[in-house]
Amino acid sequence: MTKTQASLRPYDVVLVGGGIMSATLGLLLKHLEPTWTIAVYERLPELAGEASDPWNNAGTGHSGLCELNYTAELPDGSIDIGRALTVNEQFQQSRQLWAALVEAGILGKPETFINPVPHMTLVHGKTDVDYLRRRFETLSENALFGSMRFSDDPAVIGEWAPLLAQSRDPGEPIAATRDVTGSDVNFGALSKQIFTYLKSVDVSINPRCEVRGMRRNNDGSWQLRIHQHTDNDRFTHKVDARFVFAGGGGWALKLLQKAGVPEARGYGLLPVSGRFLRCDNPEIIARHDAKVYGKAPVGAPPMSMPHLDTRVIDGERALLFGPYAGTNPKFLKNGSILDAPGSLRPHNIGPLTSMLASNLPLVWLLTKQLTATRKKKLAALREFAPEAVMDDWTMITAGQRAQIVKGEPGRRGVLEFGTEVVAAHDGSIAAVLGASPGASTAPAILLEVLARCFPSYQRYWAPSLRELIPTLGSSLAGDAALARHTTSRTAEILGLTAPLRD
Template structure:
């Protein structure tokens, strides 16, 4: 017997939770089922300790502002990501304002975002970056300093014990955020079940073994439960949002659009500190330059994390290599995705990225002492015994077939959809979670074009995300207005405020004793 639903969402992370939320708001009568392989939701990339929790807004990530051939800086990507994150904040604030997303402090914290560099060349770059970005209304509150005392005021650990006279510079944006995407995912999905609708089902401990398209355009998904049971679900629409597992399921779907895609897995590790007297001296997310030959996701940063009400510090990530596509995956994941259609692109990427492979293998061999030594470039007084190793989530970067190069390794996220819009898959990684709202709105527009353009859906979307990114990029007044309102509702630092004047205490209190 087949069970029939309108929508199946594969994967219990923030992407599926966001899409479920939007579709439920736009089509309350739709029957939606979320299927998660693990026994609980948000157990992979959305889990708090599997990612850095940076609300990516282009404020501190230096790789978002590359240099042009003439030496000028291109801030286009930073502006784009900044306004996409504003769309996410609008959705969250609209749900909070209606009283059904709980206290935003459970998943969102105000944390300044800093960029920090050393050396004359890097100081010149950061100065030019600040000049270019602060002239755009998205980043008009960005501060810049080369003064060690000022930087020490922003982030004391950066300057304590540093050799005097070393050229340093930093930028700071007060209204950055730290996001617990695991808590957000749980809150979004709990909200759907709390509304009492029997049209939304969340099934954990269930694995999609196969899927095939039926003659009427629907999809049948063969599901195995953790106790060995089997079931079949027929759905009019399927979203594959299962992180690294999405690629193999996309391939099993057999849609032509899946051909040529491959995956390149990259693992990660963090140094984590929970010692109160250390944690209390740092309240920021501080990003710096990536090492030569390092992939973009390995940009080093020293971050404040607020998880379940307890502050900690993370430093990293330290990259590694494994053939798993999920943290709880199999070492055969990579091999199982090799097809005749993607073998050539994968080999092409392997040949052209030898230095990257060497970098990953070198990272795997690092000792604890060597990792702490890298930390000391940020925090000179760091003590090895204060930090422990934390294994991060698994990321699968996209390998894409191209006519010119055979294949390219692509960082970021990409949506792959069937021609008829009945199936969509999300591939790739950061900054996906921060821009989940924008990505899912784009997916809905592509898969449900007529209904997306309809007056009822547009009216509801205007309530959920009143001002879209394109308008925010062009209209300074609208951006300032949106930020004031979302930051008020989400209890964040509003433009022109300091952390001390924010609606709630954001800084970590000094410990009573050390």
């Protein structure tokens, strides 16, 4: 049975989705404008149940320390580290924000949401060993990467991470980098702690509420049609909001389409499913302490980079390997098989079709991984841990990711491997599309949302934002002293490993 309730009071801000993006934006706005009314609507019974849930992601504090896709080899043989510097600086903003929230008592003990875990990169073969060495030499010249170490000695690599070196062919060229300042983040716990605080300062938190429709009001605000599910009934609310933000992963595009936002034209999404092997042997878990990233297969999205990850979830250590990517039409783990076909529009069919036609190796890779046998999955794991046996591992299903497909002139579709803000020209509605680095750089992404949607507030808000992120407006990559001071300070507050001294 469905009952329709009268329109509720207009909110200044409505946040759609109960994950890390909505939590962070709600926190920033409540800090900047304490009198603004804010409501959060989440379709699942619990908050942070989708991409932010710790079992639905790798928990990597993405900062360019181990991910090969953030650097590139140029034609002259030099290494472009621009993207790595940007991502690292953005993650340092996240660390500063979380440190400020810990000091303010808004977040609990740091170990409940972030823990020190070294970040490593592992490669095989002479060509990749040479590339990793040159990558290390270039990165380590910058203070943000001053703690990185390189070795092509299997004995040293074995000291760093014993599982990587045991029973490996002594004639196989391998190399690794290691940075002890890396971290493992429980974005689910982090989101829930922020939402607990927001509820205490009168933010309305509404689980089991799904936004089914949107339309413009005459005054430029938005009216949202929301279905609220209870155990025995279903109600329809109509809620007005002056500003709407969609932080619900792949669901964000659906919301922009419901709103008829012209800026969303040409956008499509390629949903990619993920599965991990979870180690069930406590002895093996205890012998590994690192997030070890390898090289992705040719044509694979960054989220398909194989990695062997130490996790710390609710105080317990775990070990995951993956992801094994595949195709799945859902935009969310708890979504519908109609998500992808339901998002098709005349303006994005062309870009999606041309993207698939020009990325056939990716399509083939996803299909192969989806149908991979148990033997092939074990072979992928043994690239990292040669002594691995399948009896010690269980396959689990992780979260869904929706990679951006963006239409360009001539209707050619381009697959974007990152995160992008899409906002209406008047700043009344915005959404975040894409995947990695995503959650790790949420503060930086949402600062962009604030700048684009509230441009007249920026000068007024700047001092308050620097209370949370002291280096805002400064370049850590270009100021070695500031980088060392900032990373050392946040490491101390968050219980992470301090930068190594030369």
